Amino acid sequence: MRKDALARLLSTLLPDAVRQDLFEPSLQDLYEESARTGRGTVFASIGLFLECWRLAPSEVFAMFTHDVRHALRLLVREPGFTVAAILTLALGVGANVTVFALVNAALLRPLPYPDADRLLVLEHRDRRTGITKPFIAIGDFVDLRARQRSFESLAAFGTGPSTVFTGEEPFDIFVLQATPDLLGLLRTPASLGRALTADDARERAAPVVMLGYEVWRQRFGADASVIGRSIKVDTLMRQVVGVAAPGFRFPANARTDAIVPMAVPPEAPSERKSGWTFAVGRLAPDSSADRARDELTTISRQMEREHPDQNDGSEYFAVTVRDAVMGETGRALVLLLAAVGLVMLIACVNVATLLVARAVGRRQETAVRIALGAARWRLVAQWLTESLVLAAVAGSVGILFARWAIPVLVRMVPVSTGLPELARIGIDRVVLAFTVGLMGLTTLVFGLAPALSIRAHHAADALVSPGRVTSATSARRASSALVVIETALAIVLLTGAGLVLRSFSRLLAVDPGFRMDRVLTIDISLPSDRYSEEPSRTAFYARVFEGLRQLAGVEAAGGAIVMPLTGNNWTGPFDRADRPVPAGQRPPDVGWQAATGGYFSTLQIPLRAGRLFNPGDRPGGPAVVIISDAVRERFFAGEDPIGHKVRTGSGEAEIVGVVGNIRRAALTDQPRADMYFPIEQGAPPGMTLVIRTADDPLRSVAAIRTLLRGIEPQIAVRDIQTLDAIARESVQILRLALWLLGVFACAALALAAVGIYGVMSHSVRQRTREIGMRVALGASASNIVWLVMREGVVVAGLGAALGLAAGIGTARSLDALLYGTSPSDPLTLASAVVVLFAVALLACYIPARRAIRLDPVTALAAQ
């Protein structure tokens, strides 16, 4: 009996497996019963249909588990394919998960403040020099805070190291100094005692401190009675009034061991830029970041008009707290994630070519199953399940790889990148969800191509003539197309890695204008109670430099406020006394530094004219300055600057020397105009000592520390490192990017080579008879080699062309990482193509060699 139309319609609405296994036999039983009893089938068919749908979920799941078992059996049966595919994918997954774990911690994990996206940090840009600073002039802060309406409040803050003296061993802490409204603005109440209040920041208020939670636990044994006790922080006795919340830190990438109040003048000082502070604000409930930025621009313009002599070119803008912490590192991380994503794509394409080749090998099986009535989608589902199993196994191996790789990567991330949560990078729920998503996507990308290559008519061909391979031509074309894509992606990565390599080599070749080898740097700060008067500080430094000069192994010693290559961009106004800037106009800015004469000789910054600072430059004596070559070129073209005077805040200073230009903020910085003030004429309470030694400078650390403690037992000595290490740290992010991009590019190249090799080997196997016939007809070995390699060259050529176009397009996004290298650098692009072609030709040559060794008789007999 033929099925009636209703049953046909209903059966089309069921999943294939349910239709075949449940509905069809049940329907046949229904028809048999109907034939015997004469009962109608309409309602019973509908009943069967509904019952089948009730059973469908468990049935589909059973099919899935069956397919999984089948896939596992296949994987075990083909260990060569399995190992190659799993390793390829596992490396891709592992690399992606590793980089994603970093991105997750740095960019996705919420910052430890409620509604952190409404917190904005204020930054300053000087339109005239193009220099951006992450802090704000104190006078401008006072006016901005009074005039703005976009923020609920604006808080000023700064951070720095301090030492706590508790009677036992003194210990170093990291202190956040902030206006008392900061904690309220961050919405983080005290966990014990009270938070800072406005009264704490008033003039002559009793000095107080809030302890960080971890310091309270580790150093004070979580003793609640610490509230009310006084502790000595640096030189000041401060009463502990509270303990911050567990885990509290601000900024997010810093350590906050203690919080002390910062006072801001109620009125803007006449010298508006006499001090600088960091500033953060929380957006008012009815405001937005865009509105706040607009308002900051408006107020900046107002201040420019009101104070043109100090604010001309000064612009304030706001960035999110996360952007302020991350800066360019965030963009670099996203780029790395994109690069590692390309590697994953290449791995997928490679496995897809393996699967397509395997699909050709399984044509017989597919043909038999189609002939037995298996629907195409059922086969597609099974293929996809096989891919999913492969992806799941590879994903698990990849996670293991990532567990090993994450700590390695974390060790390579430079501290200066300011990545928050660096210590807590690992495989958490978000990373696991990413991995599962990645594996799902991977399954679709590499599983769909072979699955869709199943064609009913191909299957029929396979059954009619199982020995012929003509129907596999489309699979070969599919493989070739995949290899073209793979090659193009490899070119993109090679180009990226090549550009970063060029930048890095250029950066290493840069002359910073000073010598970095064998120089030790040490931050020192004096206890302010005993060194409140400048003569005492001057005398202290004189003893230190005298002692250092007598120390064995020390060749030169000096000191400065701003350490080179630490990103510091301090500037000050430059105004010639004989040609002053007209009243009401702001003088141009040049780099600002305070240094001793020994600083120049230690760093071997060349003296071009005049003299360096010397002990004769005493406080109260004639004020002197040294300028750099760039200042001479800019302000004294054709003149001798020595003897000229420049205006300073407090008067005039005579130019006594001209020194060479240096790259002060970073190696990527252009040599800029700098002006140096003598520490000899204004000894600060702390500075960075620079000491050149005859051999490894770290060997002299103990002796130098003993010398300093001998002169002043309570001196704080911190951040002892070599200038070489500072320089290395300053280019570490580029080194990391280079290392990762290099690894990714090599992996891409290797995968592309394997892909090309696979396609060529497959091609040679398919053309065995043709090659045999050509050899029999007298084709030479070179003819055969070219015959085989031509195909590979075409594939690599197409891939290279596509890759070049894509590479030029994507290289622009690398701009932030490049130094002295154009994103479309022809040498790099050409090198990428040459490297790829060399590898591609090698990958083609091996199958070509195999082809010329074919015995024509055997080849012609081959089916």
Add this chain to the structure above:
Amino acid sequence: MAGSRIPRLTHQQFLVLGLLKEREQPGRVLRQAIAAHGVKRSAPAFYQLMARLERDRLVDGWYEQITTGDQAVTERRYRIRPPGAKLWAEARDFYTTLIARAEEGWSDA
């Protein structure tokens, strides 16, 4: 000890394989036979049971055309496969051993 392992077959599978052990049968007849043992299942649920036995390669299933009255219809027929027979025998041994030991009062348990 032989027959001491928990059988991998469910009671219904044990019943169906036991019925098929004697001879191949159409699904319709099998369904009626298990119903006589109190296992009443809808046709789709019964064929789901059979499909899983097929997928586990414990039975073979195929369609055959028969004539009912004056009409030609097809029916699904089943035959037990050697792995199915082996599993059924293992399950039978298990229950036999269990019964014997229960009757002996679990003396050597």
